[in-house]
Amino acid sequence: MVKEIERYGIPIVHMATITTISQSVGANRIVPTVAIPYPVGNPELGDREDNMREELVERAIKALQTKVEKPTIFKK
Numbered sequence: 855m856v857k858e859i860e861r862y863g864i865p866i867v868h869m870a871t872i873t874t875i876s877q878s879v880g881a882n883r884i885v886p887t888v889a890i891p892y893p894v895g896n897p898e899l900g901d902r903e904d905n906m907r908e909e910l911v912e913r914a915i916k917a918l919q920t921k922v923e924k925p926t927i928f929k930k
Contacts (some may be wrong), residue, residue, distance in 0.1 A: 856881045867914040867928075869893065877925045883917040884927045885910060 856866050857880040868881035871893050876884040887893035887910065894910050895903055917928040 855879075865918050867917045869910065869914060873927055880925070882922045882925055883914075883920070884925060885914050885917055886927060886929060 856868055859866050860882060865883065866881065867883045867885055868876040868879075869885045869887050870876045870881075871887050871890050873884050873886050888896050888906070894907055896906060897903065899906060913928050913930075917926075920926070920928075
């Protein structure tokens with residue numbers, strides 16, 4: 855699905871815990887997330903969870919703005 859959407863010129867960011875799966879499905883922009891039960895969250899962080907989520911979203915936005923030729927993992 856990711857490749858088909860990008861074929862129409864719409865950039866996609868695949869946010870996933872297991873980045874090897876993202877690569878195997880052909881995602882070009884991959885943002886690693888936290889854990890399988892809470893990919894973009896961590897309830898144990900309490901109030902600091904918002905900061906973590908904001909950082910993941912900012913990383914995804916940066917990935918959308920970056921031209922890539924092959925699968926690229928956007929880490930910190």
